[in-house]
Amino acid sequence: MQTLxxxxxxLVEAKDSATALLPDFTTELYKDAYSRINAIVIEGxxxxxxxxxxxxxxxxxxxxxxxxxxxxxxxxxxxxTACGRNLGVKADMDFSKKFFSPLHNNFQEAFxxxxxPTCFLIQAILIEAFAISAYHIYIPVSDxxxxxxxxxVVQDEYLHxxxxxxxxKANFETCKDELIEANKVNLPLxxxxxEQVSKDAAVLHMEKEDLIEDFLIAYQExxxxxxxxxxxxxxxxxxxxxx
Amino acid sequence: xxxxxxxxxxxxxxxxxxxxLGYDHIADGDLDxxxxxxxxxxxHVTVTSAVGKTIEGxxxxxxxxxxxxxxxxxxxxxxxxxxxxAQKKGINITALGGFTSIIFENFNLLQHKHVRNTTLQWERxxxxxxxxxxxxxxxxxxxxxxxxxxxxxxxxxxIGATGDIGSAICRWLNNRTEVGELLLVARQQKPLLELQNxxxxxxxxxxxxxxxxxxxxxxxxxxxxxxxxxPNCLQRPCLMIDGGYPKNLDSKFSGDGIHxxxxxxxxxxxxxxxxxxxxxxxxxxxxxMFACFAEAMILEFEECHTNFSWGRNxxxxxxMDFIGEASVRHGFSTLNLKNQIQAAMA
Numbered sequence: 070m071q072t073l074x075x076x077x078x079x080l081v082e083a084k085d086s087a088t089a090l091l092p093d094f095t096t097e098l099y100k101d102a103y104s105r106i107n108a109i110v111i112e113g114x115x116x117x118x119x120x121x122x123x124x125x126x127x128x129x130x131x132x133x134x135x136x137x138x139x140x141x142x143x144x145x146x147x148x149x150t151a152c153g154r155n156l157g158v159k160a161d162m163d164f165s166k167k168f169f170s171p172l173h174n175n176f177q178e179a180f181x182x183x184x185x186p187t188c189f190l191i192q193a194i195l196i197e198a199f200a201i202s203a204y205h206i207y208i209p210v211s212d213x214x215x216x217x218x219x220x221x222v223v224q225d226e227y228l229h230x231x232x233x234x235x236x237x238k239a240n241f242e243t244c245k246d247e248l249i250e251a252n253k254v255n256l257p258l259x260x261x262x263x264e265q266v267s268k269d270a271a272v273l274h275m276e277k278e279d280l281i282e283d284f285l286i287a288y289q290e291x292x293x294x295x296x297x298x299x300x301x302x303x304x305x306x307x308x309x310x311x312x
Numbered sequence: 313x314x315x316x317x318x319x320x321x322x323x324x325x326x327x328x329x330x331x332x333l334g335y336d337h338i339a340d341g342d343l344d345x346x347x348x349x350x351x352x353x354x355x356h357v358t359v360t361s362a363v364g365k366t367i368e369g370x371x372x373x374x375x376x377x378x379x380x381x382x383x384x385x386x387x388x389x390x391x392x393x394x395x396x397x398a399q400k401k402g403i404n405i406t407a408l409g410g411f412t413s414i415i416f417e418n419f420n421l422l423q424h425k426h427v428r429n430t431t432l433q434w435e436r437x438x439x440x441x442x443x444x445x446x447x448x449x450x451x452x453x454x455x456x457x458x459x460x461x462x463x464x465x466x467x468x469x470x471i472g473a474t475g476d477i478g479s480a481i482c483r484w485l486n487n488r489t490e491v492g493e494l495l496l497v498a499r500q501q502k503p504l505l506e507l508q509n510x511x512x513x514x515x516x517x518x519x520x521x522x523x524x525x526x527x528x529x530x531x532x533x534x535x536x537x538x539x540x541x542x543p544n545c546l547q548r549p550c551l552m553i554d555g556g557y558p559k560n561l562d563s564k565f566s567g568d569g570i571h572x573x574x575x576x577x578x579x580x581x582x583x584x585x586x587x588x589x590x591x592x593x594x595x596x597x598x599x600x601m602f603a604c605f606a607e608a609m610i611l612e613f614e615e616c617h618t619n620f621s622w623g624r625n626x627x628x629x630x631x632m633d634f635i636g637e638a639s640v641r642h643g644f645s646t647l648n649l650k651n652q653i654q655a656a657m658a
Contacts (some may be wrong), residue, residue: 285468
């Protein structure tokens with residue numbers, strides 16, 4: 070195909086974008102935004118630990134494996150805590166607890182009713198997809214210390230995602246309806262969380278548009294693997310796109 | 313399996329298509345929603361060639377629309393994410409259609425080999441430019457005599473002569489045909505002079521000077537938006553081959569003796585059970601397609617799993633011979649003026 074008429078302009082823009090990629094990690098603006106983003110990540114890993122421990126109690130035969138995963142999440146949490154310390158930032162944990170509370174409450178409610186598919190959808194699919202997509206976008210714009218920590222975490226997160234997927238895949242026929250319902254209730258919460266975090270994320274050079282698309286890619290991949298067809302996924306994912 | 317990465321020609325079409333495919337919630341979304349929409353594998357297809365070889369293929373819509381061109385990061389992400397999806401689906405060879413290859417080339421996406429946890433394998437992708445260049449050359453050779461142009465005496469202007477497709481066309485016409493004279497037109501003078509030197513022939517000209525002299529014009533660069541051409545100054549007959557994207561020459565030129573042919577389009581010898589080419593506004597969408605898409609099919613038919621067309625100015629005459637011979641053997645023919653008229657009347 071032929072070249073763009075506007076190619077010269079676009080290439081200038083591309084170069085500018087490449088050189089202006091990294092934010093200044095030392096500004097008050099950056100640190101202020103980082104205090105909330107860092108807190109979200111720390112709280113997210115804590116939630117993951119608690120949720121896997123809860124799921125372990127519902128699946129006694131896989132208790133050891135799930136507890137191992139839970140411990141891994143705690144080590145991630147410690148890594149991210151160190152990232153904040155490294156930049157001299159105090160994580161705003163009050164903010165992050167509030168940030169996670171709707172999803173936290175939905176998980177607790179599902180857990181209290183032994184609704185394992187819903188628990189897995191919230192933790193192993195939604196939260197993990199949210200985390201992975203955010204980490205992927207964060208890595209290229211992170212400070213060197215946080216970059217190393219986050220790259221290590223991403224590898225682990227893929228293991229977790231697969232774990233939940235495998236269980237849901239094996240039990241797809243019996244849990245499909247519950248998953249569709251759980252998606253309807255919980256996916257809008259993820260969308261709202263993305264909205265809440267978008268201003269601070271932009272200060273860290275993480276664009277909302279990127280976060281949403283990458284989240285949807287991870288989420289759709291997981292749903293495909295579990296057994297949903299393209300149309301079902303399109304319908305299920307729509308509420309993440311339409312705010 | 314072969315793959316095609318494409319997109320709708322404009323935002324309105326994209327929304328209509330999404331509605332048809334059952335993506336009704338997304339169809340209602342504004343451009344910002346589409347900017348965040350992930351690529352979709354929308355169709356699988358099975359194709360049997362004229363020599364009886366059967367292959368499987370898939371069409372991936374990148375959810376890019378030309379209205380996103382001004383958003384550099386969005387356009388880049390759309391292309392890379394669609395390529396990642398093609399690779400993850402295990403597709404052997406995927407053509408980058410429409411603006412996809414233009415974005416890849418102009419935004420230098422070669423430096424973005426890593427997409428999340430995927431390392432893109434370039435050998436799985438092709439721009440399809442070799443086949444496009446070969447098809448446009450054949451369209452000139454077949455159609456010029458049909459409108460009364462004797463190529464041996466003709467002046468053929470190539471607009472965008474230094475681009476990947478343009479330079480291949482110039483080399484082919486120079487070596488494989490007896491075209492009277494090539495008029496070489498491009499924005500930058502230095503590569504033009506280098507091309508002229510390599511060819512050992514051809515006149516370097518401005519667009520304004522070339523058009524009134526040309527019996528045939530091959531457009532493989534987009535037309536300057538501000539360009540105003542008086543059709544009365546053009547030769548009669550004049551064959552214009554619209555090899556650019558999107559194809560909009562017919563809105564700029566018309567008149568007796570001016571023949572406009574959609575360039576770089578091929579027709580398969582029988583219907584293919586897909587809906588994907590309606591997205592590309594083909595007149596006979598069950599048979600016609602961009603030559604770049606057909607290149608992926610041909611490479612799959614030939615089990616030639618390599619990035620056959622890649623980078624800039626790597627298209628050799630031998631590669632054009634190979635893809636052209638395989639194209640004909642597997643049942644593709646070039647779109648000609650006669651097909652175009654028949655399709656318009658149907």
